[in-house]
């Protein structure tokens with residue numbers, strides 16, 4: 470039996486099982502199985518990826534951003550506008566059939582931007598190219614959820630549903646369950662709220678289904694009737710909702726969309742608000758630019774070291790040279806991360822955006 474058939478079998482069984490106290494465990498297990506199979510749908514299949522379908526794009530640059538959305542919302546138009554790569558755009562759906570990479574150069578960073586085919590409802594279950602598209606999306610640091618401003622709110626919730634069903638975390642939620650590897654093995658159960666709809670035993674069964682016995686679980690909040698995906702500590706991908714084509718709607722409507730939490734409104738056609746989108750993207754990516762300086766010389770502002778937010782002096786050392794950290798004596802740092810400029814710091818000092826660093830070796 471293929472995965473799709475297994476999924477539909479389980480869905481049927483869930484539908485015909487009466488929901489009550491006696492069937493609670495059974496239903497919980499069915500849902501856990503369902504979640505497991507759906508996740509398997511996204512695992513890259515050897516046959517699909519080797520056929521040169523253009524989905525195996527090499528990661529390059531300092532970060533990766535994927536454009537996800539329904540057909541004809543303007544993903545390719547956006548890529549062609551923001552990068553030097555041209556991706557064919559047209560007024561018919563499914564113009565783009567592969568993954569097309571471009572590079573956005575911003576604040577000294579090279580951000581890889583991926584144009585992808587439009588997804589359709591049910592993409593998560595493997596409809597259309599959904600499976601490949603979502604597999605690429607999972608490799609991105611940030612997803613731009615592109616929406617057509619003329620299409621109304623329903624589009625956004627459909628897209629969010631697709632992404633959430635495959636465990637792509639959207640900004641509004643914190644993960645409900647997370648895991649920390651535990652050396653001794655076994656499951657230790659902890660909840661930070663009173664459990665009214667589920668019990669420790671059910672959680673243990675679900676975790677067992679996921680083969681996670683050797684990890685400890687800390688469910689924060691278990692919602693009735695829902696099995697939460699367990700991502701085995703994988704960091705989530707953050708999604709930024711962007712409404713395109715605002716040139717087609719009224720000012721009132723633009724204003725309403727722009728005020729929604731975490732949303733950005735743009736028009737690729739009229740090049741409106743693209744700078745703001747880049748700023749938001751930069752914040753979502755949380756990258757930090759560090760400039761280096763040699764003793765007695767001015768900082769080199771032409772060549773920044775791009776690191777994740779929260780990076781330490783040690784991270785900077787590793788980026789410059791593999792063995793630098795072992796020869797490290799101290800560093801002088803100028804910028805917002807220090808009280809004085811320059812300040813003498815050690816390897817654990819946390820760098821901030823646009824700090825200047827001079828490393829002194831032993």
Ligand SMILES: Nc1nc2c(ncn2[C@@H]2O[C@H](COP(=O)(O)OP(=O)(O)OP(=O)(O)O)[C@@H](O)[C@H]2O)c(=O)[nH]1
Pocket residue numbers: 538539540541542543544545546547557558559560561562563564565566585586587588713714715716717735736737738739
């Ligand atoms: N009015 C208006 N039209 C736009 C805008 N951006 C894109 N379009 C048009 O929307 C249509 C679809 O654009 P594409 O860039 O092909 O959209 P896509 O999301 O890549 O589509 P698929 O690859 O088919 O999924 C084209 O006719 C574009 O010219 C915009 O800001 N305003």
Ligand SMILES: [K+]
Pocket residue numbers: 540541542558559560561562563564565
């Ligand atoms: K199109």
Ligand SMILES: [Mg+2]
Pocket residue numbers: 544545546557558564565584585586587
């Ligand atoms: Mg396209």
